[in-house]
Amino acid sequence: MAKxxxxxxxxxxxxxxxxxxxxxxxxxxxxxxxxxxHVFVGKESQAxxxxxxxxxxxxxxxxxxxxxxxxxxSRVKYIGMKMTxxxxxxxxxxxxxxxxxxxxxxxxxxxxxxxxxxxxxxGGELTIKGNAGNYLGAAYRGDWRGMQGGTIRVSGxxxxxxxxxxxxxxxxxxxxxxxxxxxHMEGGTIIVQGDAKSRVGGQMVKGDIYVFGDxxxxxxxxxxxxxxxxxxxxxxGSFALYEGDMGERHGxxxxxxxxxxLYMKY
Amino acid sequence: MSRSLMRLHSLRRSAYxxxxxxxxxxxxxxxxFCGTLCDDLEVALDDSGEKxxxxxxxxxxxxxxxxxxxxxxxxxRPQMKQEDGSWKEVTYDEAAEYTAHMLVDAKKPLxxxxxxxxxxxxxxxxxxxxxxxxxxDNTATVCHGSTLIAVQDVGVPSATLGEIANRADxxxxxxxxxxxxxxxxxxxxxxxxxxxxxxxxxxxxKMVVVDPxxxxxxxxxxxxxxxxxxxxxxxxxxxxxxxxxEKLPETVAGIPAETIYEVADTxxxxxxxxxxxxMGVTHSLGKNHNIDIAISVTRDLxxxxxxxxxxxxxxxxxxGSGQVWGWQFGFPYCIDLSRGFxxxxxxxxxxxxxxxxxxVDAAFVLGxxxxxxxxxxxxxxxxxxxxxxxxxxxxxxxxxxxxxxPVAFVGVEVGGCAYRMDNVPIETRKVVEPPEGMLTDEEFLxxxxxxxxEIKGAA
Numbered sequence: 001m002a003k004x005x006x007x008x009x010x011x012x013x014x015x016x017x018x019x020x021x022x023x024x025x026x027x028x029x030x031x032x033x034x035x036x037x038h039v040f041v042g043k044e045s046q047a048x049x050x051x052x053x054x055x056x057x058x059x060x061x062x063x064x065x066x067x068x069x070x071x072x073x074s075r076v077k078y079i080g081m082k083m084t085x086x087x088x089x090x091x092x093x094x095x096x097x098x099x100x101x102x103x104x105x106x107x108x109x110x111x112x113x114x115x116x117x118x119x120x121x122x123g124g125e126l127t128i129k130g131n132a133g134n135y136l137g138a139a140y141r142g143d144w145r146g147m148q149g150g151t152i153r154v155s156g157x158x159x160x161x162x163x164x165x166x167x168x169x170x171x172x173x174x175x176x177x178x179x180x181x182x183x184h185m186e187g188g189t190i191i192v193q194g195d196a197k198s199r200v201g202g203q204m205v206k207g208d209i210y211v212f213g214d215x216x217x218x219x220x221x222x223x224x225x226x227x228x229x230x231x232x233x234x235x236x237g238s239f240a241l242y243e244g245d246m247g248e249r250h251g252x253x254x255x256x257x258x259x260x261x262l263y264m265k266y
Numbered sequence: 267m268s269r270s271l272m273r274l275h276s277l278r279r280s281a282y283x284x285x286x287x288x289x290x291x292x293x294x295x296x297x298x299f300c301g302t303l304c305d306d307l308e309v310a311l312d313d314s315g316e317k318x319x320x321x322x323x324x325x326x327x328x329x330x331x332x333x334x335x336x337x338x339x340x341x342x343r344p345q346m347k348q349e350d351g352s353w354k355e356v357t358y359d360e361a362a363e364y365t366a367h368m369l370v371d372a373k374k375p376l377x378x379x380x381x382x383x384x385x386x387x388x389x390x391x392x393x394x395x396x397x398x399x400x401x402x403d404n405t406a407t408v409c410h411g412s413t414l415i416a417v418q419d420v421g422v423p424s425a426t427l428g429e430i431a432n433r434a435d436x437x438x439x440x441x442x443x444x445x446x447x448x449x450x451x452x453x454x455x456x457x458x459x460x461x462x463x464x465x466x467x468x469x470x471x472k473m474v475v476v477d478p479x480x481x482x483x484x485x486x487x488x489x490x491x492x493x494x495x496x497x498x499x500x501x502x503x504x505x506x507x508x509x510x511x512e513k514l515p516e517t518v519a520g521i522p523a524e525t526i527y528e529v530a531d532t533x534x535x536x537x538x539x540x541x542x543x544x545m546g547v548t549h550s551l552g553k554n555h556n557i558d559i560a561i562s563v564t565r566d567l568x569x570x571x572x573x574x575x576x577x578x579x580x581x582x583x584x585x586g587s588g589q590v591w592g593w594q595f596g597f598p599y600c601i602d603l604s605r606g607f608x609x610x611x612x613x614x615x616x617x618x619x620x621x622x623x624x625x626v627d628a629a630f631v632l633g634x635x636x637x638x639x640x641x642x643x644x645x646x647x648x649x650x651x652x653x654x655x656x657x658x659x660x661x662x663x664x665x666x667x668x669x670x671x672p673v674a675f676v677g678v679e680v681g682g683c684a685y686r687m688d689n690v691p692i693e694t695r696k697v698v699e700p701p702e703g704m705l706t707d708e709e710f711l712x713x714x715x716x717x718x719x720e721i722k723g724a725a
């Protein structure tokens with residue numbers, strides 16, 4: 001796999017919109033061509049080379065291309081947005097929309113990422129060593145399709161509104177989460193290994209949510225069913241199974257109503 | 267013919283009528299204060315027809331707005347802040363020049379406000395925003411913007427206030443206090459009017475108020491749900507559970523389960539239920555999700571009866587701003603035009619996020635007062651940036667701006683279209699002339715637009 005390295009050389013005055021930092025766009029381009037790709041600061045179009053030192057080479061296809069960003073890109077938006085294959089490694093913090101609408105490939109963020117990361121993603125792996133912001137794996141405004149496939153793994157904490165309108169895939173949070181987990185969820189799995197505040201599974205139709213720690217305030221529409229012993233993401237344990245949200249519509253399968261499932265670890 | 271009906275007929279006959287030899291009364295005046303947009307005001311003018319003497323039918327806030335336009339110490343010319351902090355009077359031409367250069371030179375200017383002006387001024391503003399690649403945002407961003415997000419997420423079953431007056435027999439005020447914020451709402455539309463199917467006025471209606479405080483509105487209610495602060499989502503969810511007849515925990519948000527079942531039954535048993543909601547839910551914990559689930563409650567109720575939900579919009583034409591941008595850009599607020607096409611994502615393209623995250627480099631404010639409404643961190647940014655405030659009044663925003671451009675009062679000194687909180691457009695009325703030589707919002711924006719085009723053409 002060919003590796004190309006971007007080292008930030010300048011801090012943008014406002015925020016940098018760099019949707020071009022993606023293996024799909026870099027593939028088959030020379031360093032000079034990549035340096036000429038546009039980035040936007042407000043209405044001004046500038047060159048990627050104005051902000052990054054570029055080294056290494058790209059592969060002929062996205063799948064053969066690894067982009068390594070060495071440095072702080074906490075003022076750079078849209079890294080790896082809509083990528084389909086290949087790999088992006090971010091050795092630093094990144095701004096909003098990391099891996100938004102990605103359909104394949106891998107993003108390894110070794111720092112933290114801001115809001116709207118993994119928004120509406122349908123495939124691939126997004127791994128975040130630090131913390132994630134709000135709306136992780138959620139739906140774009142007005143879209144009824146949040147995350148539909150792939151895996152998001154966050155070692156730290158995540159913000160609010162994670163997995164809103166989620167329909168597939170897996171989100172694993174090593175730390176704690178803020179309010180609204182899996183709101184309007186219609187499928188997929190969310191695992192919270194720390195604590196959750198409140199509004200877990202509100203308006204949930206289908207899918208699974210696992211919480212290892214506490215939920216400060218439980219939604220009134222969840223009813224206790226039974227205790228189950230299961231293995232979740234490599235952790236075996238005894239969980240209390242709740243079903244809900246009782247206030248929401250639910251489909252039927254073989255005459256049986258299918259509810260959303262919320263597992264609370266003992 | 268009843269007395270009131272006769273009076274109504276006489277009002278309709280002529281917009282102006284003479285009372286003896288004393289004052290001239292302008293009738294059917296629309297109040298440019300809140301989203302209720304009362305259209306039955308009468309304004310008494312002096313002999314010359316230039317001075318407002320009194321305002322009839324309006325609430326205290328609305329009347330004050332009319333009378334405030336008459337203030338002796340009113341600012342009538344633009345003024346520019348000097349290095350030593352003092353203000354120097356400048357001409358409208360100089361003001362337009364500064365504004366145009368500020369907008370053209372900025373990489374990403376913020377153009378905020380737009381809620382206290384007419385739709386035609388908003389439309390000129392849109393053209394200007396597009397020309398300079400601005401981030402356009404209106405006061406919904408700190409008000410009912412979360413409502414707009416919820417509507418995009420789950421849709422909305424709504425109605426006009428006329429329907430409410432004539433039909434609604436179950437009225438819920440959730441997180442709003444119309445007794446103080448929309449003073450004539452209850453008398454004109456929601457609680458007291460004797461409508462076609464609500465002949466007994468307030469006696470034919472059941473009023474539910476949901477508020478953690480015992481407000482003056484709550485004191486009038488048949489049922490007051492005094493819930494725990496920030497637990498609206500849970501309580502709304504519990505009402506949905508109760509509507510479906512499912513089991514509830516003993517208490518939700520501090521409200522006993524039996525009370526929740528009772529409220530659910532009250533709403534289901536009505537012929538027409540309506541939920542009005544305000545800032546208590548739109549900007550407390552959860553924001554758009556609170557509205558989302560309130561809309562879901564309304565949708566659920568429609569399985570049993572007719573139900574609607576209406577936001578209690580604040581500024582008199584914030585709704586119109588959403589309407590104008592809706593048809594011009596496809597989005598009602600938080601519009602980022604910097605790349606030449608409209609992008610929208612509150613949380614990213616919303617004013618406070620833009621200001622606090624250092625994403626904008628100039629601030630233009632028209633028809634709103636972020637200095638009074640925004641967090642201090644955002645206001646500090648406005649103070650640091652090149653900034654213009656277009657407002658008839660001296661406000662906290664004008665105080666921190668580099669340039670203050672006073673303009674004529676829309677709805678008092680110039681007419682123009684405004685949208686009521688239920689999305690009904692109403693043409694406001696000009697009552698008196700503005701002070702000599704003063705421009706309207708629209709005229710000043712047109713000047714700036716012309717100058718921007720000239721500067722860009724030369725560049």
